[in-house]
Amino acid sequence: xxxxxxxxxxxxxxxxxxxxxxxxxxxxxxxxxxxxxxxxxxxxxxxxxxxxxxxxxxxxxxxxxxxxxxxxxxxxxxxxxxxxxxxxxxxxxxxxxxxxxxxxxxxxxxxxxxxxxxxxxxxxxxxxxxxxxxxxxxxxxxxxxxxxxxxxxxxxxxxxxxxxxxxxxxxxxxxxxxxxxxxxxxxxxxxxxxxxxxxxxxxxxxxxxxxxx
Amino acid sequence: xxxxxxxxxxxxxxxxxxxxxxxxxxxxxxxxxxxxxxxxxxxxxxxxxxxxxxxxxxxxxxxxxxxxxxxxxxxxxxxxxxxxxxxxxxxxxxxxxxxxxxxxxxxxxxxxxxxxxxxxxxxxxxxxxxxxxxxxxxxxxxxxxxxxxxxxxxxxxxxxxxxxxxxxxxxxxxxxxxxxxxxxxxxxxxxxxxxxxxxxxxxxxxxxxxxxx
DNA sequence: TCAGAAACGGAATCTAGTGTCATTTTCGGT
DNA sequence: ACCGAAAATGACACTAGATTCCGTTTCTGA
Numbered sequence: 001x002x003x004x005x006x007x008x009x010x011x012x013x014x015x016x017x018x019x020x021x022x023x024x025x026x027x028x029x030x031x032x033x034x035x036x037x038x039x040x041x042x043x044x045x046x047x048x049x050x051x052x053x054x055x056x057x058x059x060x061x062x063x064x065x066x067x068x069x070x071x072x073x074x075x076x077x078x079x080x081x082x083x084x085x086x087x088x089x090x091x092x093x094x095x096x097x098x099x100x101x102x103x104x105x106x107x108x109x110x111x112x113x114x115x116x117x118x119x120x121x122x123x124x125x126x127x128x129x130x131x132x133x134x135x136x137x138x139x140x141x142x143x144x145x146x147x148x149x150x151x152x153x154x155x156x157x158x159x160x161x162x163x164x165x166x167x168x169x170x171x172x173x174x175x176x177x178x179x180x181x182x183x184x185x186x187x188x189x190x191x192x193x194x195x196x197x198x199x200x201x202x203x204x205x206x207x208x209x210x211x212x213x
Numbered sequence: 214x215x216x217x218x219x220x221x222x223x224x225x226x227x228x229x230x231x232x233x234x235x236x237x238x239x240x241x242x243x244x245x246x247x248x249x250x251x252x253x254x255x256x257x258x259x260x261x262x263x264x265x266x267x268x269x270x271x272x273x274x275x276x277x278x279x280x281x282x283x284x285x286x287x288x289x290x291x292x293x294x295x296x297x298x299x300x301x302x303x304x305x306x307x308x309x310x311x312x313x314x315x316x317x318x319x320x321x322x323x324x325x326x327x328x329x330x331x332x333x334x335x336x337x338x339x340x341x342x343x344x345x346x347x348x349x350x351x352x353x354x355x356x357x358x359x360x361x362x363x364x365x366x367x368x369x370x371x372x373x374x375x376x377x378x379x380x381x382x383x384x385x386x387x388x389x390x391x392x393x394x395x396x397x398x399x400x401x402x403x404x405x406x407x408x409x410x411x412x413x414x415x416x417x418x419x420x421x422x423x424x425x426x
Numbered sequence: 427t428c429a430g431a432a433a434c435g436g437a438a439t440c441t442a443g444t445g446t447c448a449t450t451t452t453c454g455g456t
Numbered sequence: 457a458c459c460g461a462a463a464a465t466g467a468c469a470c471t472a473g474a475t476t477c478c479g480t481t482t483c484t485g486a
């Protein structure tokens with residue numbers, strides 16, 4: 001019990017730190033494989049090969065294939081949630097103008113995170129739901145979470161009066177999140193698409209509707 | 214050459230008609246299996262068993278697993294496209310009021326078709342994209358198609374002046390279709406959800422925006 | 427430098443499905 | 457009722473991967 005808990009980083013042995021690092025590398029490699037070839041089409045051997053390790057080694061770090069994909073997805077969801085949380089909270093704004101600016105920030109943040117690495121959207125939207133029942137539920141649950149977050153933004157606006165009192169908060173939240181989802185999908189099929197314009201179109205619909213004034 | 218081309222139905226032998234019927238049954242059974250257990254989790258044997266036939270028989274009607282799922286998806290897409298086509302064409306309307314009514318009809322038709330059989334949405338949105346690269350493209354292509362259809366509706370409105378001249382037709386179409394997609398997803402996780410209210414919320418966003426007047 | 431422990435690697439094992447085929451059953455016509 | 461053709465069947469051969477195992481290598485600490 002010599003080197004244990006040297007309090008560097010977080011009280012980890014050198015070995016433990018290296019192990020964590022390898023796990024990280026495996027998660028990244030697995031993400032790359034899954035996103036590029038698809039979950040079912042990639043074997044454990046592919047993941048190991050990408051790191052130049054024997055595939056037996058893989059099992060020293062993760063239980064099985066299902067285990068690794070679980071970690072990959074958790075990782076991605078955390079990233080998205082983190083990006084959203086980084087923008088200010090529902091209650092941080094008090095006027096329609098402020099709210100509009102906030103939605104713009106959020107939209108920009110999402111657009112950046114997704115267009116910066118298209119594999120992320122591919123994995124989350126195209127691959128993950130079809131992995132198995134459980135993963136499908138998990139992705140749906142994530143949407144659900146996003147909906148309630150958006151709903152709380154809207155509810156705040158209704159309370160302060162800069163959004164109409166009779167707004168159907170939950171369903172409107174679903175509609176808004178749908179637009180965002182649609183833009184992510186659009187960027188999947190046309191990566192060169194102008195995200196800024198798309199995001200602007202969404203805000204215009206949100207605030208003005210489409211009718212001619 | 215006795216019974217050939219008796220011109221009943223469409224010039225088919227009795228045997229041919231029965232064969233077509235069996236194909237239909239297999240497609241339906243396959244759809245049920247794929248939607249309920251997932252594509253990768255269902256074997257040909259499952260599909261055959263559901264019809265009480267030997268799995269060798271399956272191969273007398275379809276090439277292989279990929280072949281059958283292709284047919285299943287084609288079938289579903291045709292159904293959706295059919296439901297959309299049944300509503301009147303982009304050019305059938307000449308006022309904002311008419312357009313609003315048309316969107317309401319379309320929304321209702323979609324809501325009905327999807328809530329009438331939740332497996333359809335499950336299959337199209339959760340299962341299909343992850344089957345393989347090609348199927349993923351196909352689903353994305355379907356969204357693309359939907360986008361251009363919506364865009365043509367919008368373009369028509371801009372031309373006649375009941376929609377604003379500077380409307381970003383393509384991106385707005387993406388936003389609108391996103392809302393629809395969002396509502397289908399929402400109904401997947403909460404089947405009891407009030408589609409009518411959700412659809413109304415979408416139209417309200419579309420026409421009025423969310424700002425307090 | 428050495429002994430024991432932990433990490434590796436990849437051959438070997440196991441399992442699950444796919445797709446084939448020789449055999450049996452059913453069908454349609456006479 | 458009988459015959460050849462067509463359809464159905466399910467045992468079987470094969471393959472692709474996932475997971476396990478154990479001999480080998482690399483580390484760690486003294």
